[in-house]
Amino acid sequence: MTKVSEKALWFKQLSGNKPLIIAGPCSAETPDQVLEIAHGIKDQATIYRAGIWKPRTRPGGFEGVGAIGLKWLQQVKTETGMLLATEVATAEHVELALAHEIDVLWIGARTTVNPFAVQEIADALKGTDKIVFIKNPVNPDLSLWIGGFERLQNAGIDKLGFIHRGFSSYEKIKYRNKPEWQIPIDLQIRFPEIPLINDPSHITGNRDLIQQVAQKALDLNFDGLMIETHCTPDLAWSDAAQQVTPNQLQEILSNLVLRDSLNLEDSYVHEMNMFRTKIDEIDTQILKLLRDRMQIADEIGLLKKAKNVAVLQPERWQEVLIKMRREGKENKLGEAFITSLFKAIHDESITRQDHIINRK
Known part of the structure; x- marks a missing residue:
C-alpha cells in the first residue's frame, strides 16, 4: 500500500x-x-x-x-x-x-x-x-x-x-x-x-x-x-x-443531498458519453472562433501601429462588455461568467496587440 x-x-x-x-x-x-x-x-x-x-x-x-x-x-x-x-x-x-x-x-x-x-x-x-x-x-x-x-x-x-x-x-x-x-x-x-x-x-x-x-x-x-x-x-x-x-x-x-461520485450503469455511461462528445465538438468550435477573433485583433494591432494609436481603447471595451452582458442575459448566461470570459478575451487581445506595436 x-x-x-x-x-x-x-x-x-x-x-x-x-x-x-x-x-x-x-x-x-x-x-x-x-x-x-x-x-x-x-x-x-x-x-x-x-x-x-x-x-x-x-x-x-x-x-x-x-x-x-x-x-x-x-x-x-x-x-x-x-x-x-x-x-x-x-x-x-x-x-x-x-x-x-x-x-x-x-x-x-x-x-x-x-x-x-x-x-x-x-x-x-x-x-x-x-x-x-x-x-x-x-x-x-x-x-x-x-x-x-x-x-x-x-x-x-x-x-x-x-x-x-x-x-x-x-x-x-x-x-x-x-x-x-x-x-x-x-x-x-x-x-x-x-x-x-x-x-x-x-x-x-x-x-x-x-x-x-x-x-x-x-x-x-x-x-x-x-x-x-x-x-x-x-x-x-x-x-x-x-x-x-x-x-x-x-x-x-x-x-443535504448526497450524490454518487460515479455511476456505472450502461444507460448512464452511454448517455453521458453522447453528451461529452457533443461538448468536445462545441469546445473545438469555440477554439476555432477564438483563433479567428485573435487574428482580427492582430490585424487591429497592425493598424494601430501604422497609425500610432494606443492599444487600450476604454470606451470601445466598455461598449463590448455592456453588449455582451446584455446578450449573455438574453441567452440565460450569468453576468459574472460573461464578464470573466470577455475580460480574459480582452486581456489576450491587448497582450497580442501590445506585442505587435512594440515589436522591433
Missing part, C-alpha cells in the same frame, strides 16, 4: 465513507458554553471545533480565551467522546494543543500566507500522528496553499487535509469570502487522495446562506463540512452572523 493510499485510509476510517462533519463554536467562551454546544451536536458531528486563539484583523477585538480553553475542550471529550479540533498559529500553540490531547489541528488562512509560520508549525509537529488541516490563504493563491501542505508533508505528517474557506475580495459580493470554486477543484485534481473540507460559515458570513454553499461543496465532491455552531449565535463573542444553532445544524445536514 502506498503512502498516499494510507492517507486516504485514515480519512475513510474517520468519516465512515460519509461527509465528515466538523462543528462547534467560532470561539470557546466559557466552560458551560463549550459543553452545552458539544452535547447539542454530538449526534451530528464527528469532530468538535472551537477557536482558542483568534487572530483578528485589528487590535481590540476578542482574541480568544487562550490556553485555559483547552481544558474545557478536554472535558468535551470526556463527556461526549468527540474528537477535538482547534486552530494553531505558532509553535507554542502546537505545544499547548499537544499537551492537552487535541486530536485535530488546523492552520488558519492568515497563517497559511506566511511560509515561515507554517514551517515553524510543521517543525513543532514532527514525530506526531495528529490530523492537520490547512486552510486556503486569504488571497487566491493555489501555489501558496500547496506550499503550506508540502511543508507539513516534508515534516513527516501523514494525516493531512485541506479546508476551503473562501478568499478575501475587495469587491462587494453576497458572500463574506469569495468561493473561487475553480481553485479547490484544481486542488482536487492535483491531490485526489487528500481530503478536502468546505467551510461554508466563513465563505458566506451569513447563516442563511450556509445550506446552499454546503450543498454545492458536496456536489463538487468535497469530503466534508466545517460549520460553526453556537447555542445562542446572536450573542457569540465572535462571528455571530455566520453561526447556527445545534437544531439549525441538524436541519442543514438533514436537507
Whole structure:
C-alpha cells in the first residue's frame, strides 16, 4: 500500500465513507458554553471545533480565551467522546494543543500566507500522528496553499487535509469570502487522495446562506463540512452572523443531498458519453472562433501601429462588455461568467496587440 493510499485510509476510517462533519463554536467562551454546544451536536458531528486563539484583523477585538480553553475542550471529550479540533498559529500553540490531547489541528488562512509560520508549525509537529488541516490563504493563491501542505508533508505528517474557506475580495459580493470554486477543484485534481473540507460559515458570513454553499461543496465532491455552531449565535463573542444553532445544524445536514461520485450503469455511461462528445465538438468550435477573433485583433494591432494609436481603447471595451452582458442575459448566461470570459478575451487581445506595436 502506498503512502498516499494510507492517507486516504485514515480519512475513510474517520468519516465512515460519509461527509465528515466538523462543528462547534467560532470561539470557546466559557466552560458551560463549550459543553452545552458539544452535547447539542454530538449526534451530528464527528469532530468538535472551537477557536482558542483568534487572530483578528485589528487590535481590540476578542482574541480568544487562550490556553485555559483547552481544558474545557478536554472535558468535551470526556463527556461526549468527540474528537477535538482547534486552530494553531505558532509553535507554542502546537505545544499547548499537544499537551492537552487535541486530536485535530488546523492552520488558519492568515497563517497559511506566511511560509515561515507554517514551517515553524510543521517543525513543532514532527514525530506526531495528529490530523492537520490547512486552510486556503486569504488571497487566491493555489501555489501558496500547496506550499503550506508540502511543508507539513516534508515534516513527516501523514494525516493531512485541506479546508476551503473562501478568499478575501475587495469587491462587494453576497458572500463574506469569495468561493473561487475553480481553485479547490484544481486542488482536487492535483491531490485526489487528500481530503478536502468546505467551510461554508466563513465563505458566506451569513447563516442563511450556509445550506446552499454546503450543498454545492458536496456536489463538487468535497469530503466534508466545517460549520460553526453556537447555542445562542446572536450573542457569540465572535462571528455571530455566520453561526447556527445545534437544531439549525441538524436541519442543514438533514436537507443535504448526497450524490454518487460515479455511476456505472450502461444507460448512464452511454448517455453521458453522447453528451461529452457533443461538448468536445462545441469546445473545438469555440477554439476555432477564438483563433479567428485573435487574428482580427492582430490585424487591429497592425493598424494601430501604422497609425500610432494606443492599444487600450476604454470606451470601445466598455461598449463590448455592456453588449455582451446584455446578450449573455438574453441567452440565460450569468453576468459574472460573461464578464470573466470577455475580460480574459480582452486581456489576450491587448497582450497580442501590445506585442505587435512594440515589436522591433
